[in-house]
Amino acid sequence: MSRPAAGADVFQAIADPTRRALLDRLRAGEQPMKQLAQPFALSLPAISQHLRILCEVSLVTQRRVGRQRFYRLNPEPLQQVSAWVGHYEQFWTEKLAALGEYLEDSACDET
Amino acid sequence: MSRPAAGADVFQAIADPTRRALLDRLRAGEQPMKQLAQPFALSLPAISQHLRILCEVSLVTQRRVGRQRFYRLNPEPLQQVSAWVGHYEQFWTEKLAALGEYLEDSACDET
DNA sequence: GACTCAGTTAAGCATTCACTTAAGTGTTGT
DNA sequence: ACAACACTTAAGTGAATGCTTAACTGAGTC
Numbered sequence: 001m002s003r004p005a006a007g008a009d010v011f012q013a014i015a016d017p018t019r020r021a022l023l024d025r026l027r028a029g030e031q032p033m034k035q036l037a038q039p040f041a042l043s044l045p046a047i048s049q050h051l052r053i054l055c056e057v058s059l060v061t062q063r064r065v066g067r068q069r070f071y072r073l074n075p076e077p078l079q080q081v082s083a084w085v086g087h088y089e090q091f092w093t094e095k096l097a098a099l100g101e102y103l104e105d106s107a108c109d110e111t
Numbered sequence: 112m113s114r115p116a117a118g119a120d121v122f123q124a125i126a127d128p129t130r131r132a133l134l135d136r137l138r139a140g141e142q143p144m145k146q147l148a149q150p151f152a153l154s155l156p157a158i159s160q161h162l163r164i165l166c167e168v169s170l171v172t173q174r175r176v177g178r179q180r181f182y183r184l185n186p187e188p189l190q191q192v193s194a195w196v197g198h199y200e201q202f203w204t205e206k207l208a209a210l211g212e213y214l215e216d217s218a219c220d221e222t
Numbered sequence: 223g224a225c226t227c228a229g230t231t232a233a234g235c236a237t238t239c240a241c242t243t244a245a246g247t248g249t250t251g252t
Numbered sequence: 253a254c255a256a257c258a259c260t261t262a263a264g265t266g267a268a269t270g271c272t273t274a275a276c277t278g279a280g281t282c
Binding site: 009011012014015017020023024027073075076078079081082084085087088089091092 | 120122123128131135138187189192193195196198199203
Binding site for chain 2: 227230
């Protein structure tokens with residue numbers, strides 16, 4: 001096959017910076033393909049393929065209006081990412097707490 | 112070149128399920144290579160290469176003790192992911208709120 | 223010093239990726 | 253009906269991924 005598949009996995013889908021940029025752009029609201037693609041230095045088919053991958057993992061949905069295709073953000077699948085990263089948040093808050101204590105202690109040692 | 116590089120990008124680093132599993136395993140604490148690799152049906156070099164990629168994006172750090180190599184989790188780079196996904200959280204909470212309202216309304220229509 | 227153990231580096235391979243240009247598909251305007 | 257428009261699908265290409273086996277490095281053991 002010739003087109004990219006990206007494994008139908010959300011983590012894989014957001015691994016590409018262009019795809020993340022597309023999602024970021026879609027935060028501003030539903031947009032037709034051409035307008036979405038405008039700031040990118042890529043051919044239209046390239047963008048189309050990226051959008052297809054985002055579609056496959058349900059991060060965007062399509063709506064056809066005349067000869068235009070509007071793309072809309074559907075952030076739900078990102079909850080998967082959020083949940084996974086969430087497991088690690090406690091670690092860096094712990095580290096920050098430890099740093100805080102360290103600073104307090106060393107402040108006392110400072111003479 | 113023959114070994115994987117994964118672009119030194121955190122999003123790319125966590126795109127691979129094996130790498131995510133390694134990080135998950137490291138949440139239990141610092142571990143030597145062999146113990147880390149044990150549950151995976153992969154050769155040792157494969158794991159070693161994944162760990163190297165995680166090292167390159169600073170998600171893990173190495174410590175040498177005798178002939179063992181202990182790997183330790185360093186979750187800070189994940190804040191980058193957390194921050195990005197954070198931009199989308201408002202969208203799904205909004206959607207949940209909308210769903211809540213819809214349910215309330217339809218409860219009234221229910222006869 | 224020779225032998226193992228823990229792990230990495232090297233080399234090679236099949237697959238997947240992101241991209242391109244060229245050729246459709248369907249809609250709108252004349 | 254026909255041309256222009258907004259896209260997508262097809263086909264092909266170079267580079268990156270993920271994996272393997274084989275060879276190496278370096279630390280403990282006999």
